[in-house]
Amino acid sequence: MNYNAKNWYWSGQPQGQSGTIIFSSAKGAVVAATDPGYQAFLAAGGIATPWPLDPVSRVATTAALDVVLSGAGLPPSGLTPPTxxxxxxxxxxxxxxxxxxxxxxxxxxxxxxxxxxxxxxxxxxxxxxxxxxxxxxxxxxxxxxxxxxxxxxxxxxxxxxxxxxxxxxxxxxxxxxxxxxxxxxxxxxxxxxxxxxxxxxxxxxxxxxx
Structure with a gap:
């Protein structure tokens, strides 16, 4: 499956989260592992990308995902607390x-x-x-x-x-x-x-x- 940032999934445990979460760029939100769209993505051979890391701390953060989304012309995840x-x-x-x-x-x-x-x-x-x-x-x-x-x-x-x-x-x-x-x-x-x-x-x- 070819990577499409506008319809993709990222999975991991970003800093501040108590467990693994899955983010859908198509929905602009966190989805459950049982989400029909995610299940269809997996069935089509898709593999969720590991959660992006902060370039300095090398820690998975919601802000790092926002950078990826921004680079693809997408809105931020909404997971990063505003300053x-x-x-x-x-x-x-x-x-x-x-x-x-x-x-x-x-x-x-x-x-x-x-x-x-x-x-x-x-x-x-x-x-x-x-x-x-x-x-x-x-x-x-x-x-x-x-x-x-x-x-x-x-x-x-x-x-x-x-x-x-x-x-x-x-x-x-x-x-x-x-x-x-x-x-x-x-x-x-x-x-x-x-x-x-x-x-x-x-x-x-x-x-x-x-």
Whole structure:
């Protein structure tokens, strides 16, 4: 059987594992010895490659397998724990994605039925909001037509209230990242999944784009 990195198996006991494991590049995951795909691979004459060794320590590691997978244009195994720097970079990327995802702001007066305004918080949306805020000071009293699925006309006070809401939204995001940074440093957060779902690490959920 010819070697095909995109549909291959590695077997061994990498550092940190309690026993032998089998990794499938096709599934991008560890599989059992009884896995149908692995059994078919063996039946076709395939032999799992011994687990790759670290070039310096000569010890089998999950990171060494990740190097092999990367060289074949494949994603990492997911078995190697991310470094604090990788976790922090992931948290920043997620913060940026949420920050640019937009929010809905209720501009209704106290006690009145909700009146939601859709606010873009990407670069273009923030520029439009900044222009609207500038208009409230250079031409006070001028109504502002806000373009959304159901267009609305806003007052200067409502425009400023929207700007405040966007600012508070971003502050919540920065506070969340600060808390995540501290949890990474303390060793409480060690996986990307915990950053996606901070409640699993005892932190509040990320602010929602709604």
């Amino acid at each position: 604090p720097a990788q976790l922090l970079a992931y948290a920043e990327a997620l913060r940026g994605k949420i920050a640019a995802g937009g929010i809905s702001v209720n501009i209704a007066a106290s006690g009145a039925p909700p009146q939601l305004v859709e606010v873009g918080t990407d670069t273009a949306g923030l520029a439009l909001l900044a222009n609207a805020v500038q208009l409230t000071s250079t031409a006070p009293g001028t109504p502002y037509n806000w373009d959304q699925a159901e267009p609305v006309t806003l007052t200067g006070a409502q425009i400023v209230a929207i700007q405040v809401a966007v600012g508070l939204f971003n502050q919540l995001l920065f506070s969340q990242k600060t808390a995540i940074r501290a949890a990474i440093a303390a060793g409480t957060i060690t996986t990307f999944a915990q950053i996606d779902t901070p409640a699993s690490a005892g932190l509040p959920a990320w602010p929602a784009n709604s």
